[in-house]
Amino acid sequence: MNAEQLMQKNQALRISILKMLATAKSGHPGGSLSAIDIISVLYHQVLKHDPKKPQWPERDRFILSKGHVCPAHYAVLADQGYFDPVALDTLRQYGSILQGHPSMHHTPGVEVSGGSLGQGLSIAVGMALGAKISHEAFRVYCMMGDGELQEGQIWEAAMAAGYYKLDGLCGIVDFNRMQIDGFTEDVMSVNPIRDKWIAFNWHVIEIDGHDLTAIENAFYQASAYKGKPTVIIAKTIKGKGVSFMENNAAWHGTAPNSEELAKALTELAC
Amino acid sequence: MVKKPTRDGYGEGLVEAGRRNPKVVAIGADITASVRVNWFQEKYPERFISLGIAEQNQVGVAAGLSLSGHVPFATNYGVFLAGRAWDQIRTTVCYGNLNVKFGGAHGGISVGPDGATHQALEEIAVMRCLPNMQVVVPADSIETRKATIAAAEMIGPIYIRFGREKVPIITQAETPFKIGEAYAIREGTDVAIIACGAMVYESLVAAEQLAEEGIEAMVINNHTIKPLDAKMLIEAAARTGAIVTAEEHQVAGGMGSAVLELLAQHCPVPAKMVGVKDRFGESGDPDELMAAFDLKHTAIINAVKTLLKRQ
Structure with missing residues (x-):
């Protein structure tokens, strides 16, 4: 997929996110839209994975620690073929495979359940x-939010990853x-974040x-870097x-709502 | 009477579990020797991970290790493991039904001089309310060793509680042990004393003294609080018609609560609860504290006599 195609794909994923949220009548658009480009690049260009074999032992792992933006992840997983995109219309409904926050036993391709902030990086370290x-x-990727970095557990996990020189681990801060x-x-404030x-x-x-x-280059640099875990601080725009x-x-x-959705879709279709 | 701390049984069981299964890994949390995980560390250093003083991360890392095919044992003082990392245990481990094993050390008031902050008296309550979690409180070091090995061999989350102090060994190597199967360690027909942990021994002492007064008490080693052995407990209640529960834990939400929740629905009989009554612990000598908090055999005898109206 070339850059132009991927850009178009990401616009389509944004449309998918907003449609599923509008249908669900609840959920988190802002962070889903800030995270989608990164998650999309990860699944298209970086992750070693097979949608037909979600439990393939050699697959790379992706953990969405900021679990509330799971609509972005669901849009990508459906597009990749982990499950029928028809399920996107059932987001947050009783009996759906798409829970309000990630659930590993409901959704093919979700590695671990979560949504209580601050927990994903520890799991990724493990x-x-x-x-x-x-x-x-296999490599492990963990996406966090900048607000999530206020959780103390993130820094417990960061300390352990640095101590064990886990160069197989890549953190991403949306x-x-x-x-x-x-x-x-x-x-x-979580600054100075780099320091x-x-x-x-x-x-x-x-x-x-x-x-x-x-984004793609950052992931390749992270894979090549030895002796330390890498964190990609991705400056994004909420929404x-x-x-x-x-x-x-x-x-x-x-x-x-339906009016706002229509307006958003018009913008995204351009 | 040979005495040995149940934490020794945990340490021995962990080494044996590691010998049987190369996927067993142990996480240290700075108190490695205190919780006897140093024995595993010495034997299998490549499968020991030190994470320092960070309970929340300990649980999360254990979850990640289980997701990469390992059988992690996260051991810590029960009060911090079950308390500080409860959300991690709930949302990451239990919701995901992950194969993580928890060793909750320093259970009960018998921790002694360290005082209230380190005496785990609520962890059974907060662990047993979690879906998918199993909870075991073995009676002595031999049983703790068996429970630890059994924990490694079952699939799913489990919390094993053990203590710091030496307690009498009352089971034998050949005594059968199965998670979820309670058994009568002493037969009797007048009352059933249902106990776990060190209180099983206290219950046996109480039963011997009650026998001298003509009261024949059945003593049940109810080592598994979740899942409860419903059939055995209901039969015991039906046969004796009177129940006393005994535990080194708050009576609110603990083993006794679990038993009485069951019996109230399926075989309601008069009952009394021996345990800590809605208060924090204190510093002191372990034996002195057990007496001061009504956790000795004398408290069980009083409960039985009050229940049977023979005082």
Whole structure:
């Protein structure tokens, strides 16, 4: 898939996200739209995976620690063929394979259940340690939010990953600068973010999280870097792609109504 | 009477589990020798992971290890493991039904001089309410060893509680042990004393003294609090018509609560509960504390006599 095709694909994934949220009448568009470019590049260009064999032992692992943006993950998984895209219309409904937050026993392709923030990086550390102990080559990717970095457990996990030099682990911070209460900088600053990860013995790459080439290159750099885990700090825009959602914390956890959806789809179709 | 701490049984069981299955891994949390995980560390250093003082991360890393095909044992003082990392145990481990084994050390008031902060008295309550979780409180070091090996061999999350102090050995190597199967360690028809952990021994002492007064008490070693052995417990209640529960834990939500929840629905009989009554522990000598908190055989005798109206 070339850059142009991937860009178009990501617009289609954005449409898929907004449609499923509008149908569900609840969920988290802002972070889903900031994270989608990264998750899409990961599944299209980086991850070693097979949608027909979600439990393939040699697959790379992706953990969505900021579990509330699972619609972005679901859109990609459906598009990749992990399950029938028809299921996207059942998001958050009783009996659906698509729960409001990630559930490993409901959704093919979801590695671990979660949604209580701050827990994913520890799980990723455990997986990477497990691979190291068994001499397996799979890589582990864990996406966190910048607001999520306020959780203390993230830093417990970061300390352990640095200590064990887990170069099979790649963290991604979807740095969209916002959380429910407003700007992260105002609610509880996580800066200086680069220095924090360096201090915890991580290799740090900073990119524009909507520049598809930069995202891809960052993942390749992370794979090549030995002796330390890598964290990609991806500067993103909350609500990216929909003008009235961009940089507006009100869209953290509110689904668009039919009018808003129509307006958003018009923008994304351009 | 030979005495040995149940934590020794855990340490021995962990080494044996590691010998039987090369996928067994252990996580250290700075208190490695105190919880006897150092024996595994010495034997299988390549399968020992030190994570320092970080309970939440310990549970998350254990979850990740289980997802990469290992059988992780996360051991810590029960009060911190079940308390501080409860959300991690709930949402990551139990919701996912992951194959993580929890060793909850320093259970009960008998931790002694360290005082209330380190005496786990609520962890049975907060572990047994979690879907998918199993909870075992073995009676002595031999049984703790068996429980630890059994934990490694079953699939799914399990919490094993053990203690710091030496307690009498009351089971034998050949005594059958199966998670979920309670058994009468002493037969009797007047009352059934249902106990777990160190309170099984106290119940046996109580039963011997009650026998001298003509009261024949059945003593049940109810080592598995979840899943409860419903059939055995209902039969015991039906046969004796009177129940006393005994545990080194808050009576609210603990083993006794679990038993009485069952019996209230299926075989309601008069009952009394021996345990900690809605208060925190204190510093002191373990034996002194057991007496002060009404956790000795004398408290069980009083409960039985009150119940049978023979006081």
